[in-house]
Amino acid sequence: MQSNSPRQARDGERSPAPEPEAALDPDAMRQPLANAWYCVGPSESFSSTKLRAVDLDGEQIVIGREASGDVFALRDRCPHRGMALSKGRFDENGLTCPFHGWRFGTDGRCRDVPTLSSSDQADFSRIAVQRFPIRESAGFAWVNPHLGPPTGGDLPAVPDLGFKAAGRLVLELVVEASFDLTTLSLVDPGHVAFVHDSWWFRPSKTLREKVKTFTPTPHGFTMTSHGTATSSPVYKLLGGAPQVEIEFRLPGVRLERIEAGTRRVANYTFATPLGRNRTMLTNALYWNMPALNLLKPLARPLMRQFLTQDQQVLQHAQAGLDRKPTMVLFGQGDLPSQWYFRLKREALAAQAEGRTFRNPLVQQQLRWRS
Ligand code: FES
Ligand SMILES: [Fe+2]
Missing domain, CATH: 3.90.380.10 (Naphthalene 1,2-dioxygenase Alpha Subunit; Chain A, domain 1)
Structure with a gap:
């Protein structure tokens, strides 16, 4: 004792x-703790020309910067067949999946499925990639990986x-x-x-x-x-x-x-x-x-x-x-x-x-x- x-x-x-x-x-x-802010890297490692993939609590996340300068964080997984979006193109039009070319905005919403025929009735506007809360402080980006329903508490x-x-x-x-x-x-x-x-x-x-x-x-x-x-x-x-x-x-x-x-x-x-x-x-x-x-x-x-x-x-x-x-x-x-x-x-x-x-x-x- x-x-x-x-x-x-x-x-x-x-x-x-x-x-x-x-x-x-x-x-x-x-x-x-699932619902908390974690450091994912120095601010300067996230840019508006290049995507960066990070691991966080077993989740794969792709991070980039919007034209406005704000960082964004999305699940690094194309909803179509699971391809890592961080491997695709990233420009002012958003993220393009390298597998079949689906395009996503930095808000995670699907913007285009280029393989659709004009006669195809399928509606891609309801497809989205999960977006994670992200912020910057002290020269670093911080992500909260919690995706469940909002919890109480501060x-x-x-x-x-x-x-x-x-x-x-x-x-x-x-x-x-x-x-x-x-x-x-x-x-x-x-x-x-x-x-x-x-x-x-x-x-x-x-x-x-x-x-x-x-x-x-x-x-x-x-x-x-x-x-x-x-x-x-x-x-x-x-x-x-x-x-x-x-x-x-x-x-x-x-x-x-x-x-x-x-x-x-x-x-x-x-x-x-x-x-x-x-x-x-x-x-x-x-x-x-x-x-x-x-x-x-x-x-x-x-x-x-x-x-x-x-x-x-x-x-x-x-x-x-x-x-x-x-x-x-x-x-x-x-x-x-x-x-x-x-x-x-x-x-x-x-x-x-x-x-x-x-x-x-x-x-x-x-x-x-x-
Ligand atoms: S896996 Fe992404 S477009 Fe097919
Ligand atoms: Fe130590």
């Missing part, structure tokens, strides 16, 4: 009793950036692991010292006691640090004593915001379910100091190394979970992981009951060593 742990016993005054560790249902582990907001970026560095990496396991790595302080032990990120090898306050936010929680006492060279770049705020938000969004005077850096990480045990990790680093643009070629391989560290360990852990799909979430360092599942359960309940989301978390101080 947690209370037997000597490290827990020192945690006297303010923290409520730790929650019991949970053995998790393997099915709940595997399903991403959805977690799509992240935005609170400042004007002078530069941005984006990296995407596919992880062969479930959405939940991958998302847990965004709220798991315990793995940092062991997985991300590169000299440039975490030069010290000794574990130190951490005390952090966590506050509920509309669909997640925030960890705030004032004048962070980290020795990380990344924070040193900013000079001074930066303030760091890390927010986690459903469905799988981690927003790290660093402020030092007028200098701003944001490190955003998004998990996107591609299919079963296949998850995209997107990392975007934004800054408002033009001088940092010079560091971009240096920062890219470091960011890749960081994400690859997560990728490797998550893939090995997934192999273990495939053999026995249970976890023991233990101690205060695992509470944020437990909160993730509580938030998700509440989101599902709110949607099923047609009511607004009620954050089940309370403000809490956590202690752990990392």
Whole structure:
């Protein structure tokens, strides 16, 4: 039990009793929230001249840009014989299926079936490809893959950036692991010292006691640090004593915001379910100091190394979970992981009951060593 742990016993005054560790249902582990916004790629990867196919939660989606500049998202499947529309032509007339030439508008409606004879009475105007809600924010496109009847409740907001970026560095990496396991790595302080032990990120090898306050936010929680006492060279770049705020938000969004005077850096990480045990990790680093643009070629391989560290360990852990799909979430360092599942359960309940989301978390101080 947690209370037997000597490290827990020192945690006297303010923290409520730790929650019991949970053995998790393997099915709940595997399903991403169906009705939520997921990052599908950087805005600049979607154009009005070229279609792009993306996977999202087992669905194939084709994304492009209308002449107006708005993005659109359609199911990547021609209703005629299932052909991928992303393989066809795309111009001002819309999408043309490469199999028999059926044409569709960017609204998904069938506009023409060129093989019909003029004497044929068949009416193609009732044929349509499913359209998905899509929007853009923080330099990315976000799609909600939910196609069923509308559910109740309010959805977690799509992240935005609170400042004007002078530069941005984006990296995407596919992880062969479930959405939940991958998302847990965004709220798991315990793995940092062991997985991300590169000299440039975490030069010290000794574990130190951490005390952090966590506050509920509309669909997640925030960890705030004032004048962070980290020795990380990344924070040193900013000079001074930066303030760091890390927010986690459903469905799988981690927003790290660093402020030092007028200098701003944001490190955003998004998990996107591609299919079963296949998850995209997107990392975007934004800054408002033009001088940092010079560091971009240096920062890219470091960011890749960081994400690859997560990728490797998550893939090995997934192999273990495939053999026995249970976890023991233990101690205060695992509470944020437990909160993730509580938030998700509440989101599902709110949607099923047609009511607004009620954050089940309370403000809490956590202690752990990392
Ligand atoms: S499959 Fe698309 S037109 Fe036939
Ligand atoms: Fe990590």
